[in-house]
Amino acid sequence: MLTSLSIKNYALIDNLHVNFNDGFSIITGETGAGKSILLGGLSLILGKRADLNSLKDATQKCIIEAVFNVSNYNLKSLFVEEDFDYEAQTIIRREILPSGKSRAFVNDSPVNLNSLQLLGERLIDIHSQHQTLQLTSNAFQFQVIDALANNEDELQKYKKALKSYKNLQKELKDLLDFQAEAIKEHDYNSFLLNELVEANLVEGELEILEEEYETLNNMEGIQEKLAEGYELLSEEEFGILSKLTSLKNALQKLSGFSSKYEEVFNRANSSLIEMDDVFSEINELQNHLEADPSRLGAVDSKLKVLHNLMQKHISSDVSELINIKNQLEEKVAITENLDDTILKKQEDIVLKESELNKISQVIHKKRNDVIPQLKEQLETILSSLGMPNAQFEIDAIYSDAFFTNGKDELSFLFSANKGGNFNELKKAASGGELSRIMLAIKSVLARYIQMPTIMFDEIDTGVSGEISNKMGDIMLQMSKTMQVFSITHLPQIAAKGHSHFKVYKEDINEVTQTNLIKLNHDERIVEIAQMLGGTEMSTSAIAHAKELLN
Structure with a gap:
């Protein structure tokens, strides 16, 4: 239920604060006194879009705050879904800034208007002509x-x-x-897949094949240079190994005189060992190196297949072709199992x-x-x-x-x-x-x-007499299980409320303001008498007002 409402700097309202009770509450006031302003302010709390023209003082922000007791409304799940902080006494606040921006808060946590509307419709039902x-x-x-x-x-x-x-x-x-499209593409996808399958793709093979191709394609030059290296190393009198052996033997005789000579000897010996290893490697390469025109043709053919596939599928290496093959396999399989x-x-x-x-x-x-x-x-x-x-x-x-x-x-x-x-x-x-x-x-x-709090906005328009009396009885009966407000012009209904509030205008320092006050028993008599007979209250109107209240 709505327990309090505060409005600052909204339309004709400068600063208003009012507390509400449960049961049946009446709101009355002359036409134009500002009941619609009150409803407008309350609508902002429920998530209605704000209007900069609503500010009474365009240089100050407007603040509207309402406190609701939600303990009986089973709203905890909604609070969780919308990420609100749940409090039995929930405070909703709207602020309209002079810049035109609007902010909304539930228990001091900022919320968007959609979430505020979801909560608002569970709290108040404003009944209007709409x-x-x-x-x-x-x-x-x-x-x-x-x-x-x-x-x-x-x-x-x-x-x-x-x-x-x-x-x-x-x-x-x-x-x-997908099936309709896949059927159109199935044959083409199958053709592409078969091409890739027949290529027997192996990740990393492109680099290996390219290296093998360069070797086979340049066999004569490679053999010539290996032979030249072999000769330079092994020539009996002037070969590198022969000369390094002589150098080693000469330095070995000096190594015993000083550590400096020993270091030079060790380096020369290491060079001899390294060159001897190079000689063995060249010899091994020569023994295993022979021209193979048929293998060269096979490698060349495989490379052409790979390069063509890479160009067709806009790929940079074989691993990308393998991924494309896997995707095509999946597409073809899906189509066939669809x-x-x-x-x-x-x-x-x-x-x-x-x-x-x-x-x-x-x-x-x-x-x-x-x-x-x-x-x-x-x-x-x-x-x-x-x-x-x-x-x-x-x-x-x-x-x-x-x-x-x-x-x-x-x-x-x-x-x-x-x-x-x-x-x-x-x-x-x-x-x-x-x-x-x-x-x-x-x-x-x-x-x-x-049901949530319900506010009937002049639902009694166009009725009078006993019918209005019965409408009041219905709303009073409803108020036994829920909070009910009625904005009314009929004294028969106004007299049935547990609480009675009056909306009125007054001029302060030549500025018109709207206000809302709660009437005591004597003030209610005067208000209802005026509703019965106008501002010039007769004795009979006052008596009738007392009779209605009693």
């Missing part, structure tokens, strides 16, 4: 029936199953679309359809079970509100289609007059009748579900 039109929509009518039918759990199961069903349908469509995948997906859809049908049948039965009860209650309430001939024809017709809330198509028809034709609400009921129907529906809902 919301009366909502009564004519099937979505709202289903909400009413499902509330009475206690369909919440079934609807959650249904919506979860429907989401899964639609996902499966999309996946099947994607598979069928029928099995599609069949499995179709079977999953049939199972999900069966689940949806079972849940929707339960929803349908529960709806039809409560429709006579809803019809009877609405007609009884409307009869007491001056519509004795009001009748409803309500049918939930089971269909073949899966809708967002089941498989029912709803027919919600109304006739206001005896012997009149039944028609849709928006065609069969006037604005005043729609307001009374909405009040009747809200009254019925209050018996079955925990």
Whole structure:
């Protein structure tokens, strides 16, 4: 419930703070006194978009803050989903800055407007002429029936199953679309794959083949240079090995005289050992080196295959070709196995359809079970509100289609007059009748579900006398289980409130301001007497006001 409201620098409001009680609260005031301003400020708390023109002083920020007791609203899961800090006494604050930017906070944590709207609609239901039109929509009518039918759990199961069903349908469509395209590409992909398979790709082989090709292709020059090296090393008198051996022997005789000579000797000996190793390696290479024209042709052919494939697939090395081959294998395999995948997906859809049908049948039965009860209650309430001939024809017709809330198509028809034709609400009921129907529906809902705070904005427009008295009784009855506000011009309704607030304008320093005060008992007598007889209160008006209050 709404426990307090503070408004600063909004429209004609300079600084307002008011505390509210539970039960039935009345708000009255002359036309133009600022009741719409109060509702506008409250709407900002509920997530309505801000307007810079709302600032009373364009140089100062506007702050609107409301405190709600949410302990009985089962909102912890919503707070978790929206990442709000849960507090039994929840504070919502909106700020409109002079720059035009707007900020919103829940328990001092910043939130976006979408999240604020989700929370706001669970806290306050502002009934206005616009919301009366909502009564004519099937979505709202289903909400009413499902509330009475206690369909919440079934609807959650249904919506979860429907989401899964639609996902499966999309996946099947994607598979069928893919299959249609894949069939066109299958032969080409198979051809490309066969090319890559026949190439017997081995990672790293390109570099090995290129090295082998260079060797085979330059065999004569390689043999010539190896022979030249062999000769330089091994020539008996002037070869490098012979000369190094002589050098080693000469230095060996000096190594005993000084460590410096020994170091030179060791280096010369190391050079001899290294050159001897080089000689052995050259000899080994010569022994294994022979021209092989057929191998050269084979290597050349394989390199041409690899280079052609790399050019065709725009690849830089064999490893990329191997990845492309793997991808083509997967595409070809998927295409060849797609029928099995599609069949499995179709079977999953049939199972999900069966689940949806079972849940929707339960929803349908529960709806039809409560429709006579809803019809009877609405007609009884409307009869007491001056519509004795009001009748409803309500049918939930089971269909073949899966809708967002089941498989029912709803027919919600109304006739206001005896012997009149039944028609849709928006065609069969006037604005005043729609307001009374909405009040009747809200009254019925209050018996079955925990509703948020409700604020009726002049729902009594166009009625008077005993009907207004009965409307007041209905709202008073509703206030036993929820917080109810009524903005009214009728004294009969105003007198029924547990609390009474007055909206008024006053001029301070030649500036008009809107304010809101809570009236005590004597002030209520004066206010109701003025509502009965105008500002010139007669003795009878005062007496009548006291009688209404008592």
